Amino acid sequence: MQHCSFCKREVQSTLHLKDSFRVDYFQLVFGKTKRIDTGEDKDKHTGKSWYLQVIVPKEYIVCIDCRAKPQILQLILSFPEPNQMPDA
Numbered sequence: 030m031q032h033c034s035f036c037k038r039e040v041q042s043t044l045h046l047k048d049s050f051r052v053d054y055f056q057l058v059f060g061k062t063k064r065i066d067t068g069e070d071k072d073k074h075t076g077k078s079w080y081l082q083v084i085v086p087k088e089y090i091v092c093i094d095c096r097a098k099p100q101i102l103q104l105i106l107s108f109p110e111p112n113q114m115p116d117a
Contacts, residue, residue, distance in 0.1 A: 033092035035101060040092050054092045057105065061085040 031040050033054065040054035062081040095101050 031090050033095055034089040035091065035095040038092050038094070040090060052093065054090050055096060057089045057091060058083060058086045059089060060087045 044051040060083045063084050065082045066079045
């Protein structure tokens with residue numbers, strides 16, 4: 030059984046129906062990151078492209094109820110460091 034990392038509610042698997050589906054949770058990965066430069070110039074206006082690689086991943090389960098709360102959504106979208114998230 031999996032539980033939400035925020036409210037500890039037990040989450041259900043995705044329910045697939047004939048014409049739709051119902052999602053009860055999202056599985057997210059946060060952690061320590063490092064910047065990786067690709068060395069490619071995508072275009073002259075933006076410069077070299079890069080991405081953040083998660084080097085010490087930590088997985089979190091977020092139920093749809095917690096995902097709908099503005100303060101939790103803002104935290105998720107801020108790409109937090111692991112010490113800003115609840116213990117998984």
